[in-house]
Amino acid sequence: MMELPKPGTRPWHAFYNPGVRPDFVPPRTTLTAMMAEAFAAHGPRVLIEYPGEEITYDQMKARAARAASALRAHGLVSGDRIALHLPNCPWHPVFFFAAMTAGLVVTHLSPLDAPEEIAHKLADSGARLVISLARPEFAEPLTAAAAHGPIPPVVQCPDGAETTVSDGAMAIEAFWAGHAGAEWQPVPVEPEDIALLQYTGGTTGRPKAAVLTHANIAAAVNIYREFLTGEVARQPGKHTLLYAPVFHILGLSTQLLRGFADGLTLHLRPRFDAGRALDDIETHGINILSGVPTMWIAILRQPGVEMRDLSSLEFIGSGGAPLPVEVYRKVCALTGLKLRGGWGMTETAPAGSNVPGGLPDDKLGTIGIPLPGLEIKIVDPADPARDLAPGEDGEMAIRGPNVTRTYWNRPEETAAAFHDGWFLTGDIAHMDTDGFLYLVDRKKDMILSGGFNVYPVMIEDAVHRYPGVSEAMAIGVPDAYRGESAKVFVVLSPGAQQFTLEQLQAFLADKLGRHEIPRALEFRDALPKTPVGKLDRKALRAEVGAEAALA
Incomplete structure (x- = not known):
């Protein structure tokens, strides 16, 4: 079997930024410890800008403390699951941080989920509470889901003009009444305690949850931070436009939590609109813009986009799906910047590979190089014990402290996903002699x-x-x-x-x-x-x- 090179000798290390440690080992820590550091370092700085509202790090800490106190007062104890049925809005980070503070486990319900999917995720996770919005497009799927199984109590939060609380639901004002001014007192947790049950597809057609611990997610965030050493994306006070859904692992880890840890100001938007994005870049002086390829395609299609002032942009990225090379070239020409990209999965929280800043011109189409602290190799899809040579197409396998160890209540699928400690990704790719990875196909039919x-x-x-x-x-x-x-x-x-x-x-x-x-x-x-x-x-x-x- 081909042996991996010793730390510090892998070919892709030559493409890391100066200061990035090739032998980096993420600290084994918790999200609450990471939160404490960010709140202490960036207290008065604006964390969230949302249309009509600004929230500083200090104010987010106070809201998370109030919500955590209310969660505990309503009988939720360490290890209990709560479901967040929320889009990109301030209530998401409030309750995500509150859940971590209270020692709870979050599971995400996508606003795109059909009622049957909602019912399945709630039953499978054992969620004891749902946090949602007091808007019809959020209330109606929850009501419809009740036809497919029991729904736990629902707390509804205001967002926009239509904020009618549904029959049987509790308004946030009632839920956290009496908890204003609560101290931020995190419940003690260990790095291996579960933080998130993040659902992804199952081979049976039913979504399954990747179990992500505090250590998994904190490691992923710190791996990205290490890789971005010396770059503008890590400079406190920089402005980033956040469209990637924070209920998705990409938006949660790479933008919300990573930006929070680095002291960025996050301009949170509930849905992508290309014209509004261009306005925001000009109005707010956006420095960092990352999203999925469809976002960049829509921006390129905007009439007169070449006349817009994009000079504030200093870092741009794309992820979540393969980026066509032609789109890459057009975005680079429009912005004067190299568009960064990468690869990851729900199961890797989602750290995997990323395109370095000094991407050579002959590497177009790559999904980048393995991030520091991770190991990626290509194996024979039919025999994962056999490692393949550079240039050979095979299945990507990954291991690292960010990788899930199990699927929730799915022992057979867990066993099938691992070989000798390596997670088998289901993605077919090859690695060149410099360590750059190229996706070829998908073993799974996703x-x-x-x-x-x-x-x-x-x-x-x-x-x-x-x-x-x-x-x-x-x-x-x-x-x-x-x-x-x-x-x-x-x-x-x-x-x-x-x-x-x-x-x-x-x-x-x-x-x-x-x-x-x-x-x-x-x-x-x-x-x-x-x-x-x-x-x-x-x-x-x-x-x-x-x-x-x-x-």
Whole structure:
């Protein structure tokens, strides 16, 4: 078996910034210890700017203390789970930090989740409380989820003009009444205590939760900080525009928590709007802008974008999905900056690889080099005990202090995900002789749509419930805006009538998240199958690719 080089001798270390320690070992610490350091270092500085509101580090500490006191007063004890059903708004960091302060475990409910998904995550995690918004688009999915299973008590927070508290829910004003002025007194936790149950797709079609400890997340944050040594992205007081969803591990770790630890001012926005983003850059003097590739595509499409004042930008990045090289070139030309990118997973919190600042021109298309403190290698997908040589395509394997050790209540899937202490990512890639990584394909059938993971099995399960559907298969197809979107192929039962894409989308609206809804539909007389009779998604992708090449 190929041995990894000793620390300090790996080829990619030559591309680290001056001052980055090749033998870096993240401190084994907790998020509450990290919070204490940031609150002490940056107290009067503005942490969050949200339309109509500014919150300093001191004020965030006071709000987190008040919310933590209320959580404990309502009977929540160390290790209990609470669910945050929140978009990018100040209530998210308030309750995330409050949960850490109270020794609780957070699980995220995406605002894109369908009611069935919400019910599954609540039941699977054992959440005892839900924090949400007093707005119809958040209240209605929770109400609908009750048809699929019991829903724990819900606390609703105001955000915007429509703030009507639902029947049976508790308003935040009542929830934390009497706790103003509470001291920030974190409940003692250990680095190996669970901080987050972050859901990702399961092989059965049901989402499963990666168990992320305080040590996992703190390590990921500190790994990014080490890699960015000497860069503007780590300078206290710099302004970053935060569009990446903080209920997603990318937005949570790389932007909210990393920016918080470094003393940045985070201009938090609930949803991306390219025109508003350009206005914010000019108005607030934004220095740092990172997001998914679809964000950059939308900005490039804005009329007159080449005339906008982007001179305040000093650091730009893209993640969550592969970035087309042509988009990279256009963004670099527009901003005069090199667009940074990387790779990571929910299971790695999500530290993995990143593009260094001095990216050589012959490395375009790379997802970067392994971050300090991590080991990444390429193994034979059929035999993970066999390491592959530079240039050979295989499955990426990773190990480090940020990597989850287990899936929540999924011992079989946990066992299948590891080999000899290495996490098997399911991503097919190769590493060149300098240590730069290049994604080639995905071993798993995941679709990456607008930075979100979409799992075909879940789509197929839902489509099969449409009357008259005999067989269904979903694959990802190129989408100029989202990168990929789901297309579903359907075989009808004898005598069944065809239906439109719009009819199918309406039927799936309460069964799938908005990012999972198919964007294209095709009827076929038959779908490709393997010799043993299983539907063959790989063969279907090949057929569709061949058809596209001939078009």
